[in-house]
Amino acid sequence: MNDLHPWPRTIEQARIVQDQLRDRVILDDRLGEVRWVGGADLGFEEQGTIARAAVVVLSFPELERVEYAIARMPTPFPYVPGFLSFREVPAILQAFEQLHQKPDVILCDGQGYAHPRRFGLACHLGVLLDLPTIGAAKSRLIGEHDPLGPAKGDWQPTLDRAETVGAVVRSRHNCRPLYVSSGHRVSLPTAIDLVLRCTTRYRLPETTRWADAIASQRGAYGTVKL
DNA sequence: GCGACAG
DNA sequence: ATCTTGTCGC
Numbered sequence A: 001m002n003d004l005h006p007w008p009r010t011i012e013q014a015r016i017v018q019d020q021l022r023d024r025v026i027l028d029d030r031l032g033e034v035r036w037v038g039g040a041d042l043g044f045e046e047q048g049t050i051a052r053a054a055v056v057v058l059s060f061p062e063l064e065r066v067e068y069a070i071a072r073m074p075t076p077f078p079y080v081p082g083f084l085s086f087r088e089v090p091a092i093l094q095a096f097e098q099l100h101q102k103p104d105v106i107l108c109d110g111q112g113y114a115h116p117r118r119f120g121l122a123c124h125l126g127v128l129l130d131l132p133t134i135g136a137a138k139s140r141l142i143g144e145h146d147p148l149g150p151a152k153g154d155w156q157p158t159l160d161r162a163e164t165v166g167a168v169v170r171s172r173h174n175c176r177p178l179y180v181s182s183g184h185r186v187s188l189p190t191a192i193d194l195v196l197r198c199t200t201r202y203r204l205p206e207t208t209r210w211a212d213a214i215a216s217q218r219g220a221y222g223t224v225k226l
Numbered sequence B: 001g002c003g004a005c006a007g
Numbered sequence C: 001a002t003c004t005t006g007t008c009g010c
Helices: A011-024 A085-097 A121-129 A188-197 A206-216
Strands: A036-045 A050-059 A065-074 A105-108 A133-137 A155-160 A163-169 A178-184 A222-225
Touching (some): A011 A121, A050 A085, A050 A206, A065 A085, A085 A121, A105 A206, A121 A133, A121 A178, A133 A188
Parallel strands (some): A036 A105
Antiparallel strands (some): A036 A050, A065 A222, A133 A178, A155 A163
């Protein structure tokens, strides 16, 4: 958050920011060779008043854990469906700045383009960092889809108002699917491919699994290179 | 008015 | 997200 705008305090202000930044989102592939994949997630302390963000970096396609950074700050916005990014982005940006090895793409724990105003967490983070991002959420915000096959790799487009906004992806056999969508500078097909290539034997991609573990562990701060 | 609703 | 143990199913 480079003080380009004061961070919104109300849903009305946040909606204006979304409408203002949504045009900057790029839905085509504008990313080079992927060597480092990032993951971001948040944890909370003090009954939600303190947000703790973890941004991790893994090598690709090996998925070896390379580095992580943690940042804490007062939680800047309440959780309101459709406005999640205003709660999570500031801390993520602060953690991201501390990384020595910047990732070539970041997998976010939330929606990207599959959003009521087409500007979910992954889009917001991607635009502010001008870095390729992907939305990989654990549950649905919007969009309908046809029945999904049971095999890992099966997927179906999710539609909202007759527009394809993302895809439901089976990341593990017979497991609840992931909701994947473009964030910024990554097309939907590429997003699906990268999410699957970052997923091993668990439902969640290794990026979010690790970010989750780091963000939920209390106390730590700063950056750690492995 | 009623149900849905990322984390 | 967070509070929290064991339990059912592939």
